[in-house]
Amino acid sequence: MTNSHPVPPNETAELPEPTVGGRQKLIDFARRALMVLVFAAAAYFIVVNWPQVQETVFSLHWWQLVLSLLALIPGVLLGMMMWRVVMVGILRSRHLSPEGKSLNQIYLVGQIGKYLPGSVWAFVLQMELGRKNGLARAQVFVASLISTGVTVGASLVVGAMALPLIITQQPSLQWLYIVLPFVLLAMNPHIVTFLVNVVLKALRRPPLPERIRASTMLQAFGLGVAMYCFFGLHLWILVGHETALTIGNLMLLTGALSLGMTAGVLAFLLPAGVGAREFVLYLALAGLMTAGAATAIAALSRIMFTVADLLCVGVAFIHLRKTAKAEKANRITKDD
Structure with a gap:
Protein backbone atom coordinates (compact mmCIF):
# COMPACT_ATOMS: atom_id res chain seq x y z
CA MET A 1 0.00 0.00 0.00
CA THR A 2 1.34 3.43 -0.94
CA ASN A 3 0.71 6.95 0.29
CA SER A 4 0.37 8.37 -3.22
CA HIS A 5 -2.93 9.88 -4.23
CA PRO A 6 -4.43 9.79 -7.71
CA VAL A 7 -4.26 12.99 -9.71
CA PRO A 8 -7.68 14.58 -10.13
CA PRO A 9 -8.91 14.49 -13.71
CA ASN A 10 -8.95 18.32 -14.01
CA GLU A 11 -5.34 18.63 -12.85
CA THR A 12 -2.03 17.48 -14.25
CA ALA A 13 0.96 16.19 -12.40
CA GLU A 14 3.85 18.63 -12.40
CA LEU A 15 6.97 17.28 -14.00
CA PRO A 16 10.39 18.57 -13.02
CA GLU A 17 11.94 21.06 -15.43
CA PRO A 18 14.87 19.63 -17.38
CA THR A 19 18.11 20.92 -16.00
CA VAL A 20 20.77 22.49 -18.17
CA GLY A 21 24.28 21.23 -17.60
CA GLY A 22 27.01 23.55 -16.39
CA ARG A 23 28.99 23.04 -19.60
CA GLN A 24 26.04 24.10 -21.75
CA LYS A 25 25.46 27.16 -19.57
CA LEU A 26 29.10 28.11 -20.02
CA ILE A 27 28.86 27.70 -23.80
CA ASP A 28 25.70 29.83 -23.96
CA PHE A 29 27.35 32.53 -21.85
CA ALA A 30 30.47 32.46 -24.06
CA ARG A 31 28.30 32.77 -27.19
CA ARG A 32 26.47 35.81 -25.81
CA ALA A 33 29.74 37.37 -24.64
CA LEU A 34 31.29 36.85 -28.08
CA MET A 35 28.33 38.54 -29.78
CA VAL A 36 28.58 41.53 -27.44
CA LEU A 37 32.32 41.72 -28.09
CA VAL A 38 32.03 41.69 -31.87
CA PHE A 39 29.32 44.37 -31.87
CA ALA A 40 31.50 46.49 -29.60
CA ALA A 41 34.48 45.94 -31.94
CA ALA A 42 32.44 47.08 -34.96
CA ALA A 43 31.24 50.21 -33.13
CA TYR A 44 34.79 50.92 -31.91
CA PHE A 45 36.09 50.70 -35.48
CA ILE A 46 33.63 53.38 -36.61
CA VAL A 47 34.49 55.72 -33.73
CA VAL A 48 38.26 55.37 -34.15
CA ASN A 49 38.20 56.01 -37.92
CA TRP A 50 35.67 58.86 -37.85
CA PRO A 51 38.23 61.72 -37.43
CA GLN A 52 40.01 60.57 -40.60
CA VAL A 53 36.90 60.80 -42.78
CA GLN A 54 34.67 63.45 -41.22
CA GLU A 55 35.95 66.22 -43.54
CA THR A 56 35.25 64.04 -46.57
CA VAL A 57 31.80 63.13 -45.26
CA PHE A 58 30.82 66.79 -44.85
CA SER A 59 32.06 67.59 -48.37
CA LEU A 60 29.71 65.02 -49.92
CA HIS A 61 26.09 65.62 -50.85
CA TRP A 62 23.65 63.85 -48.55
CA TRP A 63 22.18 61.90 -51.46
CA GLN A 64 25.63 60.51 -52.33
CA MET A 82 25.40 32.82 -51.67
CA TRP A 83 26.21 31.24 -48.29
CA ARG A 84 22.63 30.00 -47.99
CA VAL A 85 22.80 28.32 -51.41
CA VAL A 86 25.96 26.47 -50.36
CA MET A 87 24.50 25.52 -46.98
CA VAL A 88 21.29 24.19 -48.54
CA GLY A 89 23.38 22.24 -51.07
CA ILE A 90 25.30 20.55 -48.26
CA LEU A 91 22.11 19.72 -46.35
CA ARG A 92 20.48 18.26 -49.45
CA SER A 93 23.54 16.10 -50.12
CA ARG A 94 22.80 14.50 -46.73
CA HIS A 95 19.07 14.32 -47.55
CA LEU A 96 18.31 16.78 -44.75
CA SER A 97 15.61 19.40 -45.12
CA PRO A 98 16.83 22.99 -44.71
CA GLU A 99 13.32 24.12 -43.86
CA GLY A 100 12.93 25.88 -40.54
CA LYS A 101 16.61 26.75 -40.20
CA SER A 102 17.44 30.39 -39.47
CA LEU A 103 20.11 30.43 -42.14
CA ASN A 104 19.87 34.16 -42.82
CA GLN A 105 20.40 35.07 -39.17
CA ILE A 106 23.27 32.58 -38.83
CA TYR A 107 25.14 34.19 -41.71
CA LEU A 108 24.43 37.85 -40.98
CA VAL A 109 25.12 37.73 -37.25
CA GLY A 110 28.11 35.43 -37.72
CA GLN A 111 29.71 37.76 -40.26
CA ILE A 112 30.07 40.45 -37.59
CA GLY A 113 32.73 38.21 -36.06
CA LYS A 114 35.15 39.36 -38.77
CA TYR A 115 35.61 42.65 -36.89
CA LEU A 116 37.64 40.81 -34.27
CA PRO A 117 41.33 40.19 -35.06
CA GLY A 118 41.50 36.92 -36.96
CA SER A 119 38.66 36.21 -39.40
CA VAL A 120 38.27 32.80 -37.77
CA TRP A 121 35.84 34.41 -35.31
CA ALA A 122 33.24 34.77 -38.07
CA PHE A 123 33.45 30.99 -38.61
CA VAL A 124 33.29 30.31 -34.87
CA LEU A 125 30.22 32.50 -34.38
CA GLN A 126 28.43 30.99 -37.38
CA MET A 127 29.15 27.47 -36.14
CA GLU A 128 27.79 28.24 -32.68
CA LEU A 129 24.69 29.95 -34.08
CA GLY A 130 24.20 27.00 -36.43
CA ARG A 131 24.42 24.51 -33.55
CA LYS A 132 21.87 26.60 -31.66
CA ASN A 133 19.53 26.17 -34.64
CA GLY A 134 20.01 22.43 -35.01
CA LEU A 135 22.86 22.36 -37.54
CA ALA A 136 26.10 20.47 -37.04
CA ARG A 137 29.13 22.69 -36.51
CA ALA A 138 31.01 20.80 -39.24
CA GLN A 139 28.26 21.49 -41.78
CA VAL A 140 28.29 25.23 -41.04
CA PHE A 141 32.09 25.37 -41.11
CA VAL A 142 32.24 23.61 -44.48
CA ALA A 143 29.56 25.92 -45.94
CA SER A 144 31.48 28.98 -44.75
CA LEU A 145 34.72 27.58 -46.15
CA ILE A 146 33.19 26.87 -49.57
CA SER A 147 31.45 30.25 -49.76
CA THR A 148 34.74 31.96 -48.88
CA GLY A 149 36.42 30.12 -51.75
CA VAL A 150 33.62 31.08 -54.14
CA THR A 151 33.91 34.69 -52.95
CA VAL A 152 37.62 34.72 -53.73
CA GLY A 153 37.03 33.22 -57.17
CA ALA A 154 34.29 35.71 -58.02
CA SER A 155 36.41 38.62 -56.79
CA LEU A 156 39.38 37.61 -58.94
CA VAL A 157 37.16 37.34 -62.02
CA VAL A 158 35.58 40.75 -61.37
CA GLY A 159 38.95 42.17 -60.32
CA ALA A 160 40.46 41.35 -63.71
CA MET A 161 38.92 44.64 -64.89
CA ALA A 162 41.20 46.61 -62.57
CA LEU A 163 44.21 44.31 -62.32
CA PRO A 164 46.24 45.76 -65.27
CA LEU A 165 46.11 49.29 -63.81
CA ILE A 166 46.82 48.17 -60.25
CA ILE A 167 49.78 46.03 -61.32
CA THR A 168 51.40 48.98 -63.11
CA GLN A 169 51.39 50.78 -59.76
CA GLN A 170 52.22 47.72 -57.65
CA PRO A 171 54.01 45.01 -59.71
CA SER A 172 54.24 42.73 -56.66
CA LEU A 173 50.55 41.89 -57.14
CA GLN A 174 51.23 39.98 -60.38
CA LEU A 195 38.19 19.03 -50.48
CA THR A 216 24.95 24.89 -56.45
CA MET A 217 28.44 26.10 -57.38
CA LEU A 218 27.25 28.02 -60.46
CA GLN A 219 24.46 29.72 -58.54
CA ALA A 220 26.80 30.64 -55.69
CA PHE A 221 29.38 32.02 -58.14
CA GLY A 222 26.76 34.12 -59.94
CA LEU A 223 25.56 35.57 -56.63
CA GLY A 224 29.17 36.35 -55.70
CA VAL A 225 29.74 38.29 -58.94
CA ALA A 226 26.47 40.20 -58.45
CA MET A 227 27.51 41.01 -54.87
CA TYR A 228 30.74 42.65 -56.06
CA CYS A 229 28.86 44.62 -58.71
CA PHE A 230 26.75 46.29 -56.00
CA PHE A 231 29.84 46.89 -53.87
CA GLY A 232 31.52 48.56 -56.86
CA LEU A 233 28.43 50.71 -57.43
CA HIS A 234 28.72 51.88 -53.82
CA LEU A 235 32.31 53.06 -54.34
CA TRP A 236 31.51 54.63 -57.72
CA ILE A 237 28.76 56.80 -56.21
CA LEU A 238 31.06 57.73 -53.33
CA VAL A 239 33.80 59.17 -55.57
CA GLY A 240 31.37 61.26 -57.62
CA HIS A 241 32.55 64.53 -56.06
CA GLU A 242 36.21 63.79 -56.94
CA THR A 243 36.07 62.30 -60.45
CA ALA A 244 33.78 61.71 -63.41
CA LEU A 245 31.14 59.00 -63.07
CA THR A 246 31.99 57.08 -66.25
CA ILE A 247 31.42 53.43 -67.09
CA GLY A 248 35.18 52.96 -67.27
CA ASN A 249 35.59 54.25 -63.72
CA LEU A 250 32.74 52.01 -62.55
CA MET A 251 34.50 48.95 -63.96
CA LEU A 252 37.84 50.04 -62.51
CA LEU A 253 36.46 50.70 -59.01
CA THR A 254 34.38 47.50 -58.97
CA GLY A 255 37.43 45.47 -59.88
CA ALA A 256 39.65 47.28 -57.38
CA LEU A 257 37.19 46.83 -54.51
CA SER A 258 36.78 43.12 -55.25
CA LEU A 259 40.55 42.62 -55.30
CA GLY A 260 40.86 44.63 -52.10
CA MET A 261 38.33 42.42 -50.37
CA THR A 262 40.24 39.32 -51.50
CA ALA A 263 43.42 40.83 -50.08
CA GLY A 264 41.46 41.33 -46.85
CA VAL A 265 40.44 37.66 -46.80
CA LEU A 266 44.07 36.59 -47.24
CA ALA A 267 45.15 38.98 -44.45
CA PHE A 268 43.06 36.93 -42.02
CA LEU A 269 44.94 38.08 -38.92
CA LEU A 270 43.61 41.61 -39.38
CA PRO A 271 40.05 42.43 -38.22
CA ALA A 272 37.91 42.32 -41.39
CA GLY A 273 41.10 42.68 -43.44
CA VAL A 274 41.64 46.27 -42.31
CA GLY A 275 44.59 47.84 -44.14
CA ALA A 276 44.93 45.23 -46.88
CA ARG A 277 41.70 46.26 -48.60
CA GLU A 278 42.46 49.96 -48.18
CA PHE A 279 45.92 49.54 -49.73
CA VAL A 280 44.51 48.02 -52.93
CA LEU A 281 41.74 50.64 -53.07
CA TYR A 282 44.28 53.42 -52.59
CA LEU A 283 46.28 52.18 -55.60
CA ALA A 284 43.19 52.45 -57.81
CA LEU A 285 41.81 55.69 -56.33
CA ALA A 286 45.18 57.49 -56.45
CA GLY A 287 44.96 57.52 -60.24
CA LEU A 288 41.64 59.39 -60.08
CA MET A 289 42.16 61.89 -57.24
CA THR A 290 44.68 63.29 -54.77
CA ALA A 291 46.45 60.98 -52.35
CA GLY A 292 44.64 62.51 -49.36
CA ALA A 293 41.21 62.12 -50.95
CA ALA A 294 42.01 58.52 -51.97
CA THR A 295 42.98 57.64 -48.40
CA ALA A 296 39.83 59.25 -46.97
CA ILE A 297 37.50 57.57 -49.50
CA ALA A 298 39.04 54.14 -48.80
CA ALA A 299 38.53 54.63 -45.05
CA LEU A 300 34.99 56.01 -45.49
CA SER A 301 34.05 53.02 -47.64
CA ARG A 302 35.22 50.72 -44.84
CA ILE A 303 33.06 52.55 -42.28
CA MET A 304 30.02 52.38 -44.56
CA PHE A 305 30.51 48.62 -44.98
CA THR A 306 30.46 48.31 -41.19
CA VAL A 307 27.28 50.39 -40.95
CA ALA A 308 25.62 48.27 -43.66
CA ASP A 309 26.59 45.06 -41.84
CA LEU A 310 25.14 46.36 -38.57
CA LEU A 311 21.91 47.50 -40.28
CA CYS A 312 21.39 44.08 -41.87
CA ILE A 318 14.06 42.15 -35.41
CA HIS A 319 12.75 39.55 -37.87
CA LEU A 320 13.99 36.73 -35.67
CA ARG A 321 12.26 38.16 -32.58
CA LYS A 322 9.01 38.67 -34.48
CA THR A 323 9.17 35.10 -35.80
CA ALA A 324 9.84 33.73 -32.31
CA LYS A 325 6.93 35.72 -30.84
CA ALA A 326 4.60 34.54 -33.62
CA GLU A 327 5.60 30.90 -33.07
CA LYS A 328 5.07 31.28 -29.31
CA ALA A 329 1.64 32.84 -29.88
CA ASN A 330 0.71 29.99 -32.23
CA ARG A 331 1.74 27.40 -29.65
CA ILE A 332 -0.34 29.12 -26.97
CA THR A 333 -3.33 29.27 -29.34
CA LYS A 334 -3.01 25.56 -30.15
CA ASP A 335 -2.71 24.67 -26.45
CA ASP A 336 -5.86 26.63 -25.70
Whole structure:
Protein backbone atom coordinates (compact mmCIF):
# COMPACT_ATOMS: atom_id res chain seq x y z
CA MET A 1 0.00 0.00 0.00
CA THR A 2 1.34 3.43 -0.94
CA ASN A 3 0.71 6.95 0.29
CA SER A 4 0.37 8.37 -3.22
CA HIS A 5 -2.93 9.88 -4.23
CA PRO A 6 -4.43 9.79 -7.71
CA VAL A 7 -4.26 12.99 -9.71
CA PRO A 8 -7.68 14.58 -10.13
CA PRO A 9 -8.91 14.49 -13.71
CA ASN A 10 -8.95 18.32 -14.01
CA GLU A 11 -5.34 18.63 -12.85
CA THR A 12 -2.03 17.48 -14.25
CA ALA A 13 0.96 16.19 -12.40
CA GLU A 14 3.85 18.63 -12.40
CA LEU A 15 6.97 17.28 -14.00
CA PRO A 16 10.39 18.57 -13.02
CA GLU A 17 11.94 21.06 -15.43
CA PRO A 18 14.87 19.63 -17.38
CA THR A 19 18.11 20.92 -16.00
CA VAL A 20 20.77 22.49 -18.17
CA GLY A 21 24.28 21.23 -17.60
CA GLY A 22 27.01 23.55 -16.39
CA ARG A 23 28.99 23.04 -19.60
CA GLN A 24 26.04 24.10 -21.75
CA LYS A 25 25.46 27.16 -19.57
CA LEU A 26 29.10 28.11 -20.02
CA ILE A 27 28.86 27.70 -23.80
CA ASP A 28 25.70 29.83 -23.96
CA PHE A 29 27.35 32.53 -21.85
CA ALA A 30 30.47 32.46 -24.06
CA ARG A 31 28.30 32.77 -27.19
CA ARG A 32 26.47 35.81 -25.81
CA ALA A 33 29.74 37.37 -24.64
CA LEU A 34 31.29 36.85 -28.08
CA MET A 35 28.33 38.54 -29.78
CA VAL A 36 28.58 41.53 -27.44
CA LEU A 37 32.32 41.72 -28.09
CA VAL A 38 32.03 41.69 -31.87
CA PHE A 39 29.32 44.37 -31.87
CA ALA A 40 31.50 46.49 -29.60
CA ALA A 41 34.48 45.94 -31.94
CA ALA A 42 32.44 47.08 -34.96
CA ALA A 43 31.24 50.21 -33.13
CA TYR A 44 34.79 50.92 -31.91
CA PHE A 45 36.09 50.70 -35.48
CA ILE A 46 33.63 53.38 -36.61
CA VAL A 47 34.49 55.72 -33.73
CA VAL A 48 38.26 55.37 -34.15
CA ASN A 49 38.20 56.01 -37.92
CA TRP A 50 35.67 58.86 -37.85
CA PRO A 51 38.23 61.72 -37.43
CA GLN A 52 40.01 60.57 -40.60
CA VAL A 53 36.90 60.80 -42.78
CA GLN A 54 34.67 63.45 -41.22
CA GLU A 55 35.95 66.22 -43.54
CA THR A 56 35.25 64.04 -46.57
CA VAL A 57 31.80 63.13 -45.26
CA PHE A 58 30.82 66.79 -44.85
CA SER A 59 32.06 67.59 -48.37
CA LEU A 60 29.71 65.02 -49.92
CA HIS A 61 26.09 65.62 -50.85
CA TRP A 62 23.65 63.85 -48.55
CA TRP A 63 22.18 61.90 -51.46
CA GLN A 64 25.63 60.51 -52.33
CA LEU A 65 26.03 59.11 -48.84
CA VAL A 66 22.51 57.67 -48.80
CA LEU A 67 22.70 56.09 -52.26
CA SER A 68 26.19 54.75 -51.59
CA LEU A 69 25.02 53.12 -48.36
CA LEU A 70 21.86 51.75 -49.97
CA ALA A 71 23.96 50.15 -52.73
CA LEU A 72 25.77 48.12 -50.08
CA ILE A 73 22.61 46.54 -48.66
CA PRO A 74 21.82 44.35 -51.71
CA GLY A 75 25.49 43.34 -51.80
CA VAL A 76 25.43 42.16 -48.18
CA LEU A 77 22.18 40.27 -48.80
CA LEU A 78 23.57 38.66 -51.96
CA GLY A 79 26.52 37.43 -49.88
CA MET A 80 24.01 35.95 -47.46
CA MET A 81 22.13 34.26 -50.32
CA MET A 82 25.40 32.82 -51.67
CA TRP A 83 26.21 31.24 -48.29
CA ARG A 84 22.63 30.00 -47.99
CA VAL A 85 22.80 28.32 -51.41
CA VAL A 86 25.96 26.47 -50.36
CA MET A 87 24.50 25.52 -46.98
CA VAL A 88 21.29 24.19 -48.54
CA GLY A 89 23.38 22.24 -51.07
CA ILE A 90 25.30 20.55 -48.26
CA LEU A 91 22.11 19.72 -46.35
CA ARG A 92 20.48 18.26 -49.45
CA SER A 93 23.54 16.10 -50.12
CA ARG A 94 22.80 14.50 -46.73
CA HIS A 95 19.07 14.32 -47.55
CA LEU A 96 18.31 16.78 -44.75
CA SER A 97 15.61 19.40 -45.12
CA PRO A 98 16.83 22.99 -44.71
CA GLU A 99 13.32 24.12 -43.86
CA GLY A 100 12.93 25.88 -40.54
CA LYS A 101 16.61 26.75 -40.20
CA SER A 102 17.44 30.39 -39.47
CA LEU A 103 20.11 30.43 -42.14
CA ASN A 104 19.87 34.16 -42.82
CA GLN A 105 20.40 35.07 -39.17
CA ILE A 106 23.27 32.58 -38.83
CA TYR A 107 25.14 34.19 -41.71
CA LEU A 108 24.43 37.85 -40.98
CA VAL A 109 25.12 37.73 -37.25
CA GLY A 110 28.11 35.43 -37.72
CA GLN A 111 29.71 37.76 -40.26
CA ILE A 112 30.07 40.45 -37.59
CA GLY A 113 32.73 38.21 -36.06
CA LYS A 114 35.15 39.36 -38.77
CA TYR A 115 35.61 42.65 -36.89
CA LEU A 116 37.64 40.81 -34.27
CA PRO A 117 41.33 40.19 -35.06
CA GLY A 118 41.50 36.92 -36.96
CA SER A 119 38.66 36.21 -39.40
CA VAL A 120 38.27 32.80 -37.77
CA TRP A 121 35.84 34.41 -35.31
CA ALA A 122 33.24 34.77 -38.07
CA PHE A 123 33.45 30.99 -38.61
CA VAL A 124 33.29 30.31 -34.87
CA LEU A 125 30.22 32.50 -34.38
CA GLN A 126 28.43 30.99 -37.38
CA MET A 127 29.15 27.47 -36.14
CA GLU A 128 27.79 28.24 -32.68
CA LEU A 129 24.69 29.95 -34.08
CA GLY A 130 24.20 27.00 -36.43
CA ARG A 131 24.42 24.51 -33.55
CA LYS A 132 21.87 26.60 -31.66
CA ASN A 133 19.53 26.17 -34.64
CA GLY A 134 20.01 22.43 -35.01
CA LEU A 135 22.86 22.36 -37.54
CA ALA A 136 26.10 20.47 -37.04
CA ARG A 137 29.13 22.69 -36.51
CA ALA A 138 31.01 20.80 -39.24
CA GLN A 139 28.26 21.49 -41.78
CA VAL A 140 28.29 25.23 -41.04
CA PHE A 141 32.09 25.37 -41.11
CA VAL A 142 32.24 23.61 -44.48
CA ALA A 143 29.56 25.92 -45.94
CA SER A 144 31.48 28.98 -44.75
CA LEU A 145 34.72 27.58 -46.15
CA ILE A 146 33.19 26.87 -49.57
CA SER A 147 31.45 30.25 -49.76
CA THR A 148 34.74 31.96 -48.88
CA GLY A 149 36.42 30.12 -51.75
CA VAL A 150 33.62 31.08 -54.14
CA THR A 151 33.91 34.69 -52.95
CA VAL A 152 37.62 34.72 -53.73
CA GLY A 153 37.03 33.22 -57.17
CA ALA A 154 34.29 35.71 -58.02
CA SER A 155 36.41 38.62 -56.79
CA LEU A 156 39.38 37.61 -58.94
CA VAL A 157 37.16 37.34 -62.02
CA VAL A 158 35.58 40.75 -61.37
CA GLY A 159 38.95 42.17 -60.32
CA ALA A 160 40.46 41.35 -63.71
CA MET A 161 38.92 44.64 -64.89
CA ALA A 162 41.20 46.61 -62.57
CA LEU A 163 44.21 44.31 -62.32
CA PRO A 164 46.24 45.76 -65.27
CA LEU A 165 46.11 49.29 -63.81
CA ILE A 166 46.82 48.17 -60.25
CA ILE A 167 49.78 46.03 -61.32
CA THR A 168 51.40 48.98 -63.11
CA GLN A 169 51.39 50.78 -59.76
CA GLN A 170 52.22 47.72 -57.65
CA PRO A 171 54.01 45.01 -59.71
CA SER A 172 54.24 42.73 -56.66
CA LEU A 173 50.55 41.89 -57.14
CA GLN A 174 51.23 39.98 -60.38
CA TRP A 175 50.82 36.73 -58.43
CA LEU A 176 47.06 37.29 -58.59
CA TYR A 177 47.17 36.28 -62.27
CA ILE A 178 48.62 32.92 -61.19
CA VAL A 179 46.07 32.34 -58.41
CA LEU A 180 42.97 32.95 -60.59
CA PRO A 181 43.03 29.74 -62.71
CA PHE A 182 43.70 27.57 -59.64
CA VAL A 183 40.80 29.13 -57.73
CA LEU A 184 38.43 28.64 -60.68
CA LEU A 185 39.60 25.04 -61.08
CA ALA A 186 39.02 24.42 -57.37
CA MET A 187 35.34 25.35 -57.80
CA ASN A 188 34.74 22.24 -59.92
CA PRO A 189 32.04 20.22 -58.06
CA HIS A 190 34.21 17.07 -58.00
CA ILE A 191 37.19 18.95 -56.55
CA VAL A 192 35.01 20.86 -54.07
CA THR A 193 33.45 17.61 -52.85
CA PHE A 194 36.89 16.03 -52.48
CA LEU A 195 38.19 19.03 -50.48
CA VAL A 196 35.05 19.07 -48.31
CA ASN A 197 35.48 15.38 -47.50
CA VAL A 198 39.11 16.00 -46.56
CA VAL A 199 37.97 18.70 -44.12
CA LEU A 200 35.19 16.47 -42.74
CA LYS A 201 37.68 13.65 -42.25
CA ALA A 202 39.99 15.99 -40.36
CA LEU A 203 37.01 16.94 -38.17
CA ARG A 204 36.20 13.23 -37.70
CA ARG A 205 32.86 13.58 -39.44
CA PRO A 206 31.36 11.29 -42.11
CA PRO A 207 31.91 12.35 -45.74
CA LEU A 208 29.20 13.72 -47.99
CA PRO A 209 27.11 10.85 -49.39
CA GLU A 210 27.06 12.48 -52.83
CA ARG A 211 28.97 15.23 -54.58
CA ILE A 212 27.94 18.84 -54.39
CA ARG A 213 25.84 19.75 -57.41
CA ALA A 214 27.26 21.87 -60.23
CA SER A 215 24.11 24.02 -60.07
CA THR A 216 24.95 24.89 -56.45
CA MET A 217 28.44 26.10 -57.38
CA LEU A 218 27.25 28.02 -60.46
CA GLN A 219 24.46 29.72 -58.54
CA ALA A 220 26.80 30.64 -55.69
CA PHE A 221 29.38 32.02 -58.14
CA GLY A 222 26.76 34.12 -59.94
CA LEU A 223 25.56 35.57 -56.63
CA GLY A 224 29.17 36.35 -55.70
CA VAL A 225 29.74 38.29 -58.94
CA ALA A 226 26.47 40.20 -58.45
CA MET A 227 27.51 41.01 -54.87
CA TYR A 228 30.74 42.65 -56.06
CA CYS A 229 28.86 44.62 -58.71
CA PHE A 230 26.75 46.29 -56.00
CA PHE A 231 29.84 46.89 -53.87
CA GLY A 232 31.52 48.56 -56.86
CA LEU A 233 28.43 50.71 -57.43
CA HIS A 234 28.72 51.88 -53.82
CA LEU A 235 32.31 53.06 -54.34
CA TRP A 236 31.51 54.63 -57.72
CA ILE A 237 28.76 56.80 -56.21
CA LEU A 238 31.06 57.73 -53.33
CA VAL A 239 33.80 59.17 -55.57
CA GLY A 240 31.37 61.26 -57.62
CA HIS A 241 32.55 64.53 -56.06
CA GLU A 242 36.21 63.79 -56.94
CA THR A 243 36.07 62.30 -60.45
CA ALA A 244 33.78 61.71 -63.41
CA LEU A 245 31.14 59.00 -63.07
CA THR A 246 31.99 57.08 -66.25
CA ILE A 247 31.42 53.43 -67.09
CA GLY A 248 35.18 52.96 -67.27
CA ASN A 249 35.59 54.25 -63.72
CA LEU A 250 32.74 52.01 -62.55
CA MET A 251 34.50 48.95 -63.96
CA LEU A 252 37.84 50.04 -62.51
CA LEU A 253 36.46 50.70 -59.01
CA THR A 254 34.38 47.50 -58.97
CA GLY A 255 37.43 45.47 -59.88
CA ALA A 256 39.65 47.28 -57.38
CA LEU A 257 37.19 46.83 -54.51
CA SER A 258 36.78 43.12 -55.25
CA LEU A 259 40.55 42.62 -55.30
CA GLY A 260 40.86 44.63 -52.10
CA MET A 261 38.33 42.42 -50.37
CA THR A 262 40.24 39.32 -51.50
CA ALA A 263 43.42 40.83 -50.08
CA GLY A 264 41.46 41.33 -46.85
CA VAL A 265 40.44 37.66 -46.80
CA LEU A 266 44.07 36.59 -47.24
CA ALA A 267 45.15 38.98 -44.45
CA PHE A 268 43.06 36.93 -42.02
CA LEU A 269 44.94 38.08 -38.92
CA LEU A 270 43.61 41.61 -39.38
CA PRO A 271 40.05 42.43 -38.22
CA ALA A 272 37.91 42.32 -41.39
CA GLY A 273 41.10 42.68 -43.44
CA VAL A 274 41.64 46.27 -42.31
CA GLY A 275 44.59 47.84 -44.14
CA ALA A 276 44.93 45.23 -46.88
CA ARG A 277 41.70 46.26 -48.60
CA GLU A 278 42.46 49.96 -48.18
CA PHE A 279 45.92 49.54 -49.73
CA VAL A 280 44.51 48.02 -52.93
CA LEU A 281 41.74 50.64 -53.07
CA TYR A 282 44.28 53.42 -52.59
CA LEU A 283 46.28 52.18 -55.60
CA ALA A 284 43.19 52.45 -57.81
CA LEU A 285 41.81 55.69 -56.33
CA ALA A 286 45.18 57.49 -56.45
CA GLY A 287 44.96 57.52 -60.24
CA LEU A 288 41.64 59.39 -60.08
CA MET A 289 42.16 61.89 -57.24
CA THR A 290 44.68 63.29 -54.77
CA ALA A 291 46.45 60.98 -52.35
CA GLY A 292 44.64 62.51 -49.36
CA ALA A 293 41.21 62.12 -50.95
CA ALA A 294 42.01 58.52 -51.97
CA THR A 295 42.98 57.64 -48.40
CA ALA A 296 39.83 59.25 -46.97
CA ILE A 297 37.50 57.57 -49.50
CA ALA A 298 39.04 54.14 -48.80
CA ALA A 299 38.53 54.63 -45.05
CA LEU A 300 34.99 56.01 -45.49
CA SER A 301 34.05 53.02 -47.64
CA ARG A 302 35.22 50.72 -44.84
CA ILE A 303 33.06 52.55 -42.28
CA MET A 304 30.02 52.38 -44.56
CA PHE A 305 30.51 48.62 -44.98
CA THR A 306 30.46 48.31 -41.19
CA VAL A 307 27.28 50.39 -40.95
CA ALA A 308 25.62 48.27 -43.66
CA ASP A 309 26.59 45.06 -41.84
CA LEU A 310 25.14 46.36 -38.57
CA LEU A 311 21.91 47.50 -40.28
CA CYS A 312 21.39 44.08 -41.87
CA VAL A 313 22.10 42.32 -38.57
CA GLY A 314 19.64 44.63 -36.80
CA VAL A 315 16.91 43.82 -39.31
CA ALA A 316 17.71 40.10 -38.95
CA PHE A 317 17.40 40.35 -35.16
CA ILE A 318 14.06 42.15 -35.41
CA HIS A 319 12.75 39.55 -37.87
CA LEU A 320 13.99 36.73 -35.67
CA ARG A 321 12.26 38.16 -32.58
CA LYS A 322 9.01 38.67 -34.48
CA THR A 323 9.17 35.10 -35.80
CA ALA A 324 9.84 33.73 -32.31
CA LYS A 325 6.93 35.72 -30.84
CA ALA A 326 4.60 34.54 -33.62
CA GLU A 327 5.60 30.90 -33.07
CA LYS A 328 5.07 31.28 -29.31
CA ALA A 329 1.64 32.84 -29.88
CA ASN A 330 0.71 29.99 -32.23
CA ARG A 331 1.74 27.40 -29.65
CA ILE A 332 -0.34 29.12 -26.97
CA THR A 333 -3.33 29.27 -29.34
CA LYS A 334 -3.01 25.56 -30.15
CA ASP A 335 -2.71 24.67 -26.45
CA ASP A 336 -5.86 26.63 -25.70
